[in-house]
Amino acid sequence: MSNAGPSGRAGLLAAAVEYVATHGIGERSLRQIAAALGTSHRMLIYHFGSKEGLLVEVVREVERRQRELLAALGEQAELSPREVAEQLWNRLTDPALGPYERLFFELYGRALQGDPAARPLLEGVVEMWVVPLSAALQRAGLTPEEARTHARLGVAVARGLLLDLLATEDRDAVDAAMQRFIVLSGLDTPGREQSASGVR
Amino acid sequence: MSNAGPSGRAGLLAAAVEYVATHGIGERSLRQIAAALGTSHRMLIYHFGSKEGLLVEVVREVERRQRELLAALGEQAELSPREVAEQLWNRLTDPALGPYERLFFELYGRALQGDPAARPLLEGVVEMWVVPLSAALQRAGLTPEEARTHARLGVAVARGLLLDLLATEDRDAVDAAMQRFIVLSGLDTPGREQSASGVR
DNA sequence: TCGTAGTTGTACCATTTGGTACAGACGAAG
DNA sequence: CTTCGTCTGTACCAAATGGTACAACTACGA
Numbered sequence: 001m002s003n004a005g006p007s008g009r010a011g012l013l014a015a016a017v018e019y020v021a022t023h024g025i026g027e028r029s030l031r032q033i034a035a036a037l038g039t040s041h042r043m044l045i046y047h048f049g050s051k052e053g054l055l056v057e058v059v060r061e062v063e064r065r066q067r068e069l070l071a072a073l074g075e076q077a078e079l080s081p082r083e084v085a086e087q088l089w090n091r092l093t094d095p096a097l098g099p100y101e102r103l104f105f106e107l108y109g110r111a112l113q114g115d116p117a118a119r120p121l122l123e124g125v126v127e128m129w130v131v132p133l134s135a136a137l138q139r140a141g142l143t144p145e146e147a148r149t150h151a152r153l154g155v156a157v158a159r160g161l162l163l164d165l166l167a168t169e170d171r172d173a174v175d176a177a178m179q180r181f182i183v184l185s186g187l188d189t190p191g192r193e194q195s196a197s198g199v200r
Numbered sequence: 201m202s203n204a205g206p207s208g209r210a211g212l213l214a215a216a217v218e219y220v221a222t223h224g225i226g227e228r229s230l231r232q233i234a235a236a237l238g239t240s241h242r243m244l245i246y247h248f249g250s251k252e253g254l255l256v257e258v259v260r261e262v263e264r265r266q267r268e269l270l271a272a273l274g275e276q277a278e279l280s281p282r283e284v285a286e287q288l289w290n291r292l293t294d295p296a297l298g299p300y301e302r303l304f305f306e307l308y309g310r311a312l313q314g315d316p317a318a319r320p321l322l323e324g325v326v327e328m329w330v331v332p333l334s335a336a337l338q339r340a341g342l343t344p345e346e347a348r349t350h351a352r353l354g355v356a357v358a359r360g361l362l363l364d365l366l367a368t369e370d371r372d373a374v375d376a377a378m379q380r381f382i383v384l385s386g387l388d389t390p391g392r393e394q395s396a397s398g399v400r
Numbered sequence: 401t402c403g404t405a406g407t408t409g410t411a412c413c414a415t416t417t418g419g420t421a422c423a424g425a426c427g428a429a430g
Numbered sequence: 431c432t433t434c435g436t437c438t439g440t441a442c443c444a445a446a447t448g449g450t451a452c453a454a455c456t457a458c459g460a
C-alpha cells in the first residue's frame with residue numbers, strides 16, 4: 001500500500017505532509033514516516049537534514065497553504081463581508097481539509113509549548129487573517145479600528161468553531177453558531193452599514 | 201532546583217502537571233519529567249503504570265480543573281449573562297493560568313490526531329461549557345434553542361480568543377474583541393431580553 | 401570515455417527510550 | 431521481634447531513535 005514512493009524533495013515533502021496530517025506528527029519517528037512514504041529514513045535526513053528540519057518544512061507548508069487559501073479570497077474584493085465570511089467558512093469546513101486543520105491545531109499547540117520547529121507558525125498567525133478580513137469590513141463601511149477588532153473576533157470565531165467541529169463532528173450545530181455570528185455581526189444587512197456596530 | 205521532590209501519587213501528579221504545563225508534554229521522556237520532579241522514572245512507572253498512564257492522569261487532571269473552574273461559575277446563578285461572560289473571561293485570561301491553557305491546547309491538538317491517552321479530553325469538551333452557559337442565557341430570556349446556539353458560539357469565541365492571546369500576547373486587542381462580542385450578543389442590555397437575538 | 405554532481409542503499413553507531421527484576425528500606429500492626 | 435504491604439533505589443534490558451560513513455548507482459555534459 002505504500003510502495004510507490006515519490007522521489008525528489010518536493011514530492012517527498014508533499015507526501016510527508018499528507019501522511020503527518022492523517023496520522024499526527026506527535027509520536028512518529030523518521031523511520032515510521034519514511035516507511036509510510038515508501039522511502040528510508042536515510043532519504044528524509046538527506047533531503048531535510050534532520051527530523052526537526054522536516055518538521056520545519058511541514059510547518060512552512062501548512063502556513064503556505066493557509067496563505068493560498070487566503071489569497072484566493074483576497075482576489076474577490078467585490079464580495080460583501082457576509083459573502084466573504086460564508087465562502088471562507090464553507091472552504092474551511094470542507095471535510096477534505098479536516099486532516100490539515102487537525103495538523104494545524106496540533107502544530108499550534110506544539111508551538112504554544114515552545115517547540116522551536118513549530119514556533120514560526122505563530123508568527124502572524126492572527127495578523128495574517130485579520131488584515132484581509134479587516135479590509136473587507138472597511139469596504140463595508142466600518143472604521144479601521146472597528147474593522148480590526150471585528151476581524152479579530154471573526155478569526156477567533158472561525159478557529160473556535162473549527163475546534164468544535166473537529167471534536168464533535170456536529171456540523172449542523174456548528175454551522176448554526178456561525179450563522180448566528182454572521183447575523184449578530186450585522187453582515188447580513190449590507191444596506192445598513194453600521195447596523196450593530198455603532199451601538200456603544 | 202529540583203530536589204524537594206513530592207512523594208505520593210497525588211503530589212507527584214500535581215507536580216507532573218505543573219512541569220508538563222510549562223515545558224510541554226510533547227517530547228519529554230519519563231526520565232526528563234522524573235528528574236525535574238526530583239524522582240526517578242522508576243517511580244513514575246510505579247505510580248502510573250506506564251508513560252501513557254501518566255499522560256492519561258494528566259489529561260484527567262486538566263479536565264478536572266476545567267470542571268472546577270466551571271463549577272465556581274455555576275454557583276452564582278443570579279448573575280446576568282454579561283457578568284457571567286466577563287467574569288469567566290477574566291478568569292480564563294489570568295496570566296497564571298497561561299501554562300495550563302497552553303497544555304490544554306497541546307492536549308486538544310494531540311487528541312484531534314487520535315492520541316488514545318488524550319482522546320478522552322474531547323469527550324464533552326464543548327458540551328461541558330455549553331450546558332451551563334446555555335442555562336444562564338435561558339435565564340436571560342432566550343429560548344432553549346437560541347440559548348444553546350449562542351452558548352456554543354460563546355465557547356468558540358472564548359477558545360478562539362484564548363488561542364489568539366496565547367500566540368500574540370496582545371491582551372488589549374483580544375479584550376477588545378471579547379468586549380465587542382459581548383456587545384454584539386446584546387448581553388450588555390439586560391433589560392431588553394431579546395435585543396439582538398430575535399432578528400431572524 | 402571520463403568525470404562529476406546529485407542521489408540512494410547498507411551498515412553501523414552511541415544514546416535514549418519505556419519497562420522490568422530484584423533487593424532492600426520503611427513504618428505499622430501482630 | 432517479626433511480618434507484611436507500601437514504597438524506592440540500582441541495575442539492567444531489548445528495542446528504537448536520530449544521525450553518520452561509505453560505497454555505489456544514476457544521469458548528463460565534456
